[in-house]
Amino acid sequence: MKRLSKKTLLLAGAGHAHIGLLRRLSADRSKNNASNALIDTDIHLISEQPHTLYSGMLPGWMAGHYQLDDISIDTKSLCLRAGVRFIQQSITKITAASNTVDTSGNERFDYDVLSLNTGADTDLRGLSQADDYKGNDNRDDMSNDLRNEVIAIRPLSTFTIQWQQILDDARQSDQYRLAIVGAGAAATELVMAAQVALQQINGNHQVTLICGENLLSGFVPSFRQRVIKQLHRHGITMIEARATAYRDGQLSTSNDSFPVDAVIAATGVRGAAWTASTDLETVDNGFVAVNSQQQSVSHPNVFAVGDVATRVDQYVAHSGVHAVHGGAIEAGNLLAYLQGEALTEYQPRTRTLYLLSCGDKYAIGSWGRVSLQGRWVWYLKRQIDKRFVTSCAA
Ligand SMILES: Cc1cc2nc3c(=O)[nH]c(=O)nc-3n(C[C@H](O)[C@H](O)[C@H](O)COP(=O)(O)OP(=O)(O)OC[C@H]3O[C@@H](n4cnc5c(N)ncnc54)[C@H](O)[C@@H]3O)c2cc1C
Known part of the structure; x- marks a missing residue:
């Protein structure tokens, strides 16, 4: 060598x-x-x-x-x-x-x-999608039929292509039904963003969140309550069951089974x-x-x-x-x-700022036990995010 x-x-x-x-x-x-x-x-x-x-x-x-x-x-x-x-x-x-x-x-x-x-990678282990389910290895195996594959949120570059296909399909449909599976902050942001986008196409389109029983379990209760209120404001249906399988356009949960046109998984990482x-x-x-x-x-x-x-x-x-x-x-x-010098330890801060966008120009913030919300929180988030991306181009 x-x-x-x-x-x-x-x-x-x-x-x-x-x-x-x-x-x-x-x-x-x-x-x-x-x-x-x-x-x-x-x-x-x-x-x-x-x-x-x-x-x-x-x-x-x-x-x-x-x-x-x-x-x-x-x-x-x-x-x-x-x-x-x-x-x-x-x-x-x-x-x-x-x-x-x-x-x-x-x-x-x-x-x-x-x-x-x-x-x-997105953790799809709880959500089998077809008899030939291949887990992580399916990332290059993008089919055009969203009724037979769970769309993983990662890799983001693949997801952005699939999201555009969802929008194209929704434009051709009278009543498009999208399910998002996940219980973390990312899943709740995605579901509100998706609802805003699909409702702009047609008021009959509907997004459902399949979140199990532990929605936002790592956050303080006041933050969780604020997010649930925003989900209700958008008319998003929440199903507190575990999604277990998706095939032939049919999503099965631990309680039920119902038809959907596409499923996005934001189910944590493996x-x-x-x-x-x-x-x-x-x-x-x-x-x-x-x-x-x-x-x-x-x-x-x-x-x-x-x-x-x-x-x-x-x-x-x-x-x-x-x-x-x-x-x-x-x-x-x-x-x-x-x-050959001494290394430094990473000591995570006990409190971190988390800003969660609510689809329209509205956001909820959390800092330790304090939570707040408003349009100004969205503009603050936008300023922080844009500054970061812009600084990478300077
Ligand atoms: C919709 C959404 C919103 C989120 N919002 C927040 C938030 O507001 N705050 C927060 O703290 N967290 C948020 N998260 C979580 C956050 O995105 C991840 O924790 C974070 O991106 C992890 O960063 P990373 O640096 O480890 O890797 P990543 O950001 O995942 O980047 C990995 C990079 O490696 C490349 N790569 C991957 N595999 C390979 C390979 N085999 N070979 C070569 N390159 C490879 C990828 O292309 C990518 O460039 C969000 C997640 C999602 C999905």
Whole structure:
């Protein structure tokens, strides 16, 4: 195997953490302020798409408040400005024993230090869709018949194509019925955005939320109540049962079965598909096990952050907030590791700001035990989100 004269830092995936690192490298480069750690280091980023869609703005795009460009980060250009080589491929295997990453293009890349930020897959395990259900492996198997496949919210790039097909189908229908399965904040945002979009096409169209019995279980009761009121305001039907199967346009739940034209799953995350082909230690069926410094517990030259990783020392939710904040610490640790310096721990804040959009220009916010709502909360969210995406283009 080729030995590298310079060190190689390989970044896999263009999630929140790597976007943050690229912004930092790009800013340093424009000020001629490169870190000493990087003088003898080549940096490569492997990601499946040249653009990264910003999930926080996806419901706003569905509801028609944004164009796709408004919610896209041009990862490839950001790499160019940061002095990072961009490789458009998917990683398929990591062999940490030999410091190599295999990709969908049948290439093998060596690394000295590897950073993983590939996110996770939608967890469809509770929702079988057909006799030949293939779980994670079905991501390239997009059929045109939405009456026989559950649409996973991830990968977002595939979802955006399928959402446009839903809108096309709804335009041809007198009474379109969409079901969204999930009980988290993302599911409630999606259902309200979808209802606003479908009602604009035809007032007979209807979106149903299948949420089981634990809607927004991680949030304070006042926040949960505010969200339920907004779901009612939009006339969204909530079914407190578990969706179990979808085939031939028929959605089965633990209580019932009824016809729908399409089903979207926002059912939480499971480990990324590639984690089935790695010797890195994983936990909970496919999340890379990391310590408080976001460092693999089995291979110290591998770091992982965001939804792809699970902390072994304490519970940290899989969320964009922790991908961003943990990512900033992880980025510093990559540079420190390259220089042989001490690593820093990521201490998640006990309170984080969560802003949940309600389809129209209205939003609910939560900060610890405090929750509030209004049009101004939506404008605040829009300002924060737009500032983030715009700053990636500067
Ligand atoms: C609709 C919606 C709204 C949400 N809103 C919020 C919110 O307001 N606040 C919040 O905290 N969280 C929110 N979340 C959750 C949040 O999106 C995720 O927790 C967050 O995106 C995880 O970030 P990440 O950096 O780990 O990876 P991701 O953002 O998932 O990015 C992963 C990247 O890796 C690339 N990739 C994936 N697989 C491979 C591969 N095999 N090879 C190469 N590249 C790969 C992808 O293309 C992508 O660029 C929302 C989720 C959804 C679905």
